[in-house]
Amino acid sequence: MKQTEGVVTIVQEGRFQLSDDAGVSHLFILSHAASGEPQQLETLQRRQSRVRVRYRPARNVIGLIAEAIDLLEPAKSEDARQ
Amino acid sequence: MNVHPRSLDYDQSSLDRVIPNESELTAGVVIEPGRSYGFFTDTTVCIGCKACEVACKEWNNLPADNLGLTGESYDNTGALSANTWRHVSFIERSGAGGVRDNAQAPFQSGWLMMSDVCKHCHNAPCLEACPTGALFKTEFDTVVVQQDICNGCGYCVPACPFGVVDINTLDGKAHKCTLCYDRLKGGLEPACAKSCPTDSIQFGELSDLQQRAQTRLEQLHARGVTNAYLYGAPGGPGATGGLEHLNAFFLLTERPEIYNLPVAPTRPANRVAGSLAAGLAAVAGLTLLAFLLKE
Missing domain, CATH: 3.30.70.20 (Alpha-Beta Plaits)
Structure with missing residues (x-):
């Protein structure tokens, strides 16, 4: 399975945009088989956490299916440090 | 051209915050x-x-x-x-x-x-x-x-x-x-x-x-x-x-x-009573048929 790293910049329902190190944005749809839930994405976006996303391509859609999201570093914001 | 008087408060090309009640300027309505x-x-x-x-x-x-x-x-x-x-x-x-x-x-x-x-x-x-x-x-x-x-x-x-x-x-x-x-x-x-x-x-x-x-x-x-x-x-x-x-x-x-x-267009809920009656009638009919065949 392919993987990429970056920061979650936009979240809408179970869809999120990940900006990678090159500044390229990728659109992901959280798979129904993923262990996370859509409401957890918002926290990742708010804390600007660095994550690794394992994904597979989607058929007939310009987007990728996120199968797993791993947190790579401690969160930066104040509420995350608490 | 009609411009909302509040528009004059925001003449900069880039803003450092969201305009409060922006819909009043763009759609003429305050969302409440x-x-x-x-x-x-x-x-x-x-x-x-x-x-x-x-x-x-x-x-x-x-x-x-x-x-x-x-x-x-x-x-x-x-x-x-x-x-x-x-x-x-x-x-x-x-x-x-x-x-x-x-x-x-x-x-x-x-x-x-x-x-x-x-x-x-x-x-x-x-x-x-x-x-x-x-x-x-x-x-x-x-x-x-x-x-x-x-x-x-x-x-x-x-x-x-x-x-x-x-x-x-x-x-x-x-x-x-x-x-x-x-x-x-x-x-x-x-x-x-x-x-x-x-x-x-x-x-x-x-x-x-x-x-x-x-x-x-x-x-x-x-x-x-x-x-x-x-x-x-x-x-x-x-x-x-x-x-x-x-x-x-x-x-x-x-x-x-x-x-x-x-x-x-109709609400499917309108048809619930009729569908339920039809279902019950079908079950009753089949039960009666099974009873008659058994006799």
Whole structure:
């Protein structure tokens, strides 16, 4: 399975945009088989956490299916440090 | 040109914060919880630019789908779906005798264009069919799917008389237009209405929109467009079968089916009593038959 790293910049329902190190944005749809839930994405976006996303391509859609999201570093914001 | 007096307070090209109650400047309405909001789509001024489709996809982070050519004129999205919450229909209507007719009707381009969307029905059948309560009425009288509660059962899909709600097979949940619920909460006009260059899509308080639509209808009738009518306004076509009225209603100039809209949409709940009686009668009949065969 392919993987990429970056920061979650936009979240809408179970869809999120990940900006990678090159500044390229990728659109992901959280798979129904993923262990996370859509409401957890918002926290990742708010804390600007660095994550690794394992994904597979989607058929007939310009987007990728996120199968797993791993947190790579401690969160930066104040509420995350608490 | 009418400019809202508050606009003068924001003359910079880049702002360091969101404008409070921005919808007052862009749509002339202050968004407040407890009131009914919706869309009035005047199809006579739609130019088929698809700005609404793009704005919707951009704001809601929706992926492009249905890749390839549909083979249906300039339509590339095909229909409303889990990933397409605004769909601009292109209907070729050259002349009175169909697309091969050489004679054009006066003041008519030969194309009908309409930006279709979830109707946010007053008595929403999708909401009535939802067993988990994932579909709910917001404080703005709109209908939204809560993603954390939706279990993907799909009951809402056949319940919708307009074929709007759709299940995304990738995340297994139901999706449809939220009438930009997050934007409304932030005092912003929905993305599609804000991007519409001809004001074919108008956002506002429902009673105000219905009044505006009636005025526009009378104006069109006076100009000789006698076939214009409102679809989804109270008491009119589209607001049938117990739906009462649609929060997203349309001004059309052709029969509803030309725009791929149902002529007389109904709530499936209206048919529950009849269906239950038919089911019970069938069971009773089969039991009687089995009893007679046994004898």
